[in-house]
Amino acid sequence: MWRHLIRRLSEEYTFNKPSQTARLEEIKRKLNIQLPNELESLLKETDGINDEFDCPLIWSADRIIEENEELRNGEVFKDIYMPFDCLLFIADAGNGDLFAYSILNGSIQKDDIYVWNHEDDSRTWVAPSLKQFIEWWIDGKVQI
Numbered sequence: 823m824w825r826h827l828i829r830r831l832s833e834e835y836t837f838n839k840p841s842q843t844a845r846l847e848e849i850k851r852k853l854n855i856q857l858p859n860e861l862e863s864l865l866k867e868t869d870g871i872n873d874e875f876d877c878p879l880i881w882s883a884d885r886i887i888e889e890n891e892e893l894r895n896g897e898v899f900k901d902i903y904m905p906f907d908c909l910l911f912i913a914d915a916g917n918g919d920l921f922a923y924s925i926l927n928g929s930i931q932k933d934d935i936y937v938w939n940h941e942d943d944s945r946t947w948v949a950p951s952l953k954q955f956i957e958w959w960i961d962g963k964v965q966i
Contacts, residue, residue: 824867827953831960834874838882841869845883853890855910858923858930860952871956879956880913889920903943909936912952915966921948921955937966 828835846865850856857865864871870882881889893899893906909922910930918940923930935955937948948964949955958964 824864824871828871828879828956828960831957835879835960836872836874836876837868838870838872840867841865841883845869849883849887852887853894853910854928855925856929858933858952860933861912861923864952877916878913879959880952881911886910886912906938909938909945911938917966919966937964939966 825837828837843866846857846862864880865883870885871879873879878885889911890906893911899906908925910925911920911922912935913921915921915937920938920940922936922938922945924932924934924936924945933951934947935949935952936945938945949958955964
């Protein structure tokens with residue numbers, strides 16, 4: 823489904839091998855969160871999506887773990903930003919801003935995607951779902 827959707831929008835993206843179930847379980851365990859169905863299905867189909875320059879449109883499972891752990895536990899961030907444990911980061915804009923699901927009361931309750939602005943620490947809604955985010959990002963409707 824995801825490959826077909828993205829191929830329909832652009833031929834410039836490449837796909838990775840599917841993420842192993844163990845890696846998805848590791849995300850859940852390490853970040854203490856259930857993955858949204860749409861993100862889990864994407865990672866099961868392709869462990870991240872990259873553009874023609876090998877920059878990720880959606881991060882791999884490894885990068886999701888790495889980036890979220892660094893942001894949540896990095897000492898440098900604690901003094902300058904609000905806590906990040908209320909976000910599950912899944913992608914970046916290439917300028918320092920990151921895209922994420924919102925975590926409320928310990929779970930992701932809606933499919934909405936937000937952008938975290940690294941300059942002012944704001945968190946702004948950008949799309950109602952991962953599918954819509956990908957479509958809008960590729961066609962330029964999401965602008966950061």
